[in-house]
Amino acid sequence: MLLMMVIIGYSCASMGTPDGGPYDEMPPKFVGSSPRLHAVNVKEKKIELEFDEFIKLEKPSEKVVVSPPQLEQPEIKVVGKKVVAQLFDTLKHATTYTIDFSDAIVDNNEGNPMGNFTYSFSTGATIDTMEVSGAVLNAEDLEPIKGIQVGLHMNLNDSALNTLPFDRVSRTDSRGRFSIRGVAPGKYRIYALMDGNQNYLYDSKTETVAFSDSIIIPSMMPATRQDTLWKDTLTIDTIKTVGYTRFMPDDIILRAFKEENTRQYLSRKERDKENHFILTFSAKADTLPTLKGLNFDEKDAFVIEANEGNDSICYWVKDSLVYQMDTLAIQVDYLYTDTLDQLVPKTDTLYLANKLTREQRDKLKKQEEEKKEKERKKREKKGEAPKPEPTLFLKMNVDAPSAFDINRNVVLSFDEPLARIDTSSIHVSVKEDTLWVEKPFILVADSVIPRRYEILADWQPDREYQLKIDSTAITGLYGLHTDKVDQSFKVKKLDEYGTLFFNIRGVNQPAIVELLDAAGKVIRQQRVTPEGTADFYYLAPNTKYYVRMFMDRNGNGKWDTGNVEKRMQPEEVYYLPKSWEMKANFDFEETWDIHSTPVDKQKLDEIKKQKPEEVKKVQERNKERAKKLGRTS
DSSP: OHHHHHHHHHHHHTSOOOOOOSOOOOOOOEEEEESOTTBOSOOOOEEEEEESSOEEESSHHHHOEEESOOSSOOEEEEETTEEEEEOOSOOOTTOEEEEEEETOEEETTTOOBOOSEEEEEESSSSOOOEEEEEEEEETTTOOBOSSOEEEEESOOSTTHHHHSOOSEEEEOOTTSEEEEEEEOSSOBEEEEEOOTTSSSSOOOTTSOEEEOSSOBOOEEEEEEEEEEEESSSSOEEEEEEEEEEEEEOOOEEEEEBOOOOOOOOEEEEEEEETTEEEEEESSOOSSOOEEEESSSOOTTOEEEEEOTTSSEEEEEEOOHHHHTSSEEEEEEEEEEEOTTSOEEEEEEEEEEEOSSOHHHHHHHHHHHHHHHHHHHHHHHHTTOOOOOOOOOOOOEEEEOOSEEOTTOOEEEEESSOEEEEOGGGEEEEEEETTEEEEEOOEEEEOSSSTTEEEEEOOOOTTOEEEEEEOTTSEEETTSOBOOOEEEEEEEOOGGGOEEEEEEEESOOSOEEEEEEOTTOOEEEEEEOOTTSEEEEEEEOSSOEEEEEEEEOTTOSSSOOOOBTTTTBOOOOEEEOSOOEEOOTTOEEEEEEETTSSOGGGTSOGGGOSSOOOOOOOHHHHHHHHHHHTTOOO
C-alpha cells in the first residue's frame, strides 16, 4: 500500500516539467522624468527618465538620436530603472530638444521594446510638435538606406549643407524610413547625409548625400484611421475608427548618391606580376599619363590597356630583359588637382619592385631544374624513356557552349595581350545535311574588356555549327601560340525561348530598361522607343526576371549620379513591382505606368539586399510555449 502511494505520488509529480511560466509580454512604462516631459524654459543639461521596471538600451549608437544634433556626443546610459542623458553642447535659446529612442528601450528580462518613445523639452516658452517623415533610398537601385542622417535646414541657401550643422535631425531605420520630430513652423530644406566625420556637414564627395528640390513646409491636420483588434491571429474582434493628428509631409522620398569624384591624383601603384604593372587614379581623365623609364628605354616598351575613364591603366612590359629587372624606376607625368581645385602638371617618380628578386627567381629555377633531373634519373634507373617536355601554349578560353543561345556570339579570351591573329586560320562551319559548309564571320575586339574577342556570325536557330582554330593561328605578346580548337555546338530552337513586351507610360525623356536576375545582375538592356515600348526576346525559360529603368538624360547609355553644387539630381530609377517566371514558347505583355506605385514601394522585398529588421513578437513565443506544454491557448 505504501509502495503504491509512493508510485502515485511520483507519477503526479512527473506529469509536467515547470517551464518558468509565461513570458512577460508587457514593455516598460514611462513613469516620469526630470525635467518633466514637454517641460519649457529648461536650463539643465542632465535628463533622467524613469520607468516601472529595470531596463536596458539596445544599439543606442544606432537608434538614439538627439535633436538639434550635438557636436560633442552626449552620454546616454542606463542606471537601474532610469535612462540618464548628459548633454555637453551649450543649449540653444528658445529651442525644442528631442531625444528619439525609437525602440531602443527594452525591459531587462524579455527584451520587450517600448516602441517609438521620444522625450522632449524646450529652452523657450513653447514646445514645437511638428513632424516630417519619409524614406531614403539609394538612387541607383532604390535600396532602403539604413542609418543615414536626415536633417532640416531653416537656412534655405544652398551653401548651408556645407557650412552649417542641421537644425533638426533624425536617422533612418532598417526600412529606410525616418521621422524628424520637434519641428517648428516655417520653411526648410531637407537633406540626407552619411556623415563620415560626424560634423553634420557635407564636406567630402566620399559621403553619401541626398537633397530635395522642394521646400519643406510642415503642417498638420486631423485624420482618422482604421484600427483592427484581433481575437487571435486569424479572427478579427473589432474594427474601430480612431482619430489622430496627421503631420505632413509624410511621404518625402530622398534619393541618395555619391558624387563622381573629380579630384585627380595617383591613388595606387601595383606591380602584381613580373611582366606588368597597374596605375590607378582617383578620377577619370581625358588623357593618359606620360611615362619615362629611368633605368630602361620606355620607347615602344609597353602594351597599354586602359579602361574607359583612363583611371585604371595596365602596362604590359614587352621586353623580358626589362621586366626581369628587380625594380623598374619610372617617371610619371600627369594632371593633378591642386588645393584650388585646378588641374596642374605633376611629376612622380615610382619604383616598382618585382615580387621576387632575381636571386630568389634563380633559386626557384634551379630547384625546378634539380627536380626534373631527379625525375629523369629515376626514370632512367627504371629503364623508362625520358618524359617529354610538355608544349607550352598560349592560354585561350573558348566560350561556345554546346547548347548555344541565338542572341549571343562565340567569345575568345586571353591572359595576355595578343601580338598576331591570323583570321584565315579560324573557320566557322554550319552543317548542311551531312556536310560542313564554311560561313563568313567577323572577329572583333571587345571595346570595354581587354583581351576579349567575339566571333560574330549569322547564327540560325536549330542549326549545328563547328568552330575550328588552327594551331599557331593566334600568338601572344610573349611568343606563345594557341593550341588547335575543334568544337561543335548547336543553336537552340526559337520555341525554347520566352519574350517580354513592355508598353511604358510616364516616360518623357530618353530611358533605358534593364532586365535583371534574382541577384540584381543586369542580363540585358534596351532603349525605350519613341512609342514607349521595350521588348526582350530569346529569354531563357525557368528563370526569374525583374525589371528596372533609368532615365538617360544625357543619352550616354549609363546611369549617372547627381551633383550637389549644381543642384542636379541623379538620373531617376524605377522598378516594376513584379517578377516573371519565364516559360518556353510564351510571350508576356505588360503595361507599365512608372508613377502608379510610390517609388519606395516599387522594388520587391525579395530582391532587396537591405532587409527590414523583424519586430519582436512576445505573443508568438507564448503560443510556442503553450504548444510545447500541450495547451491550445
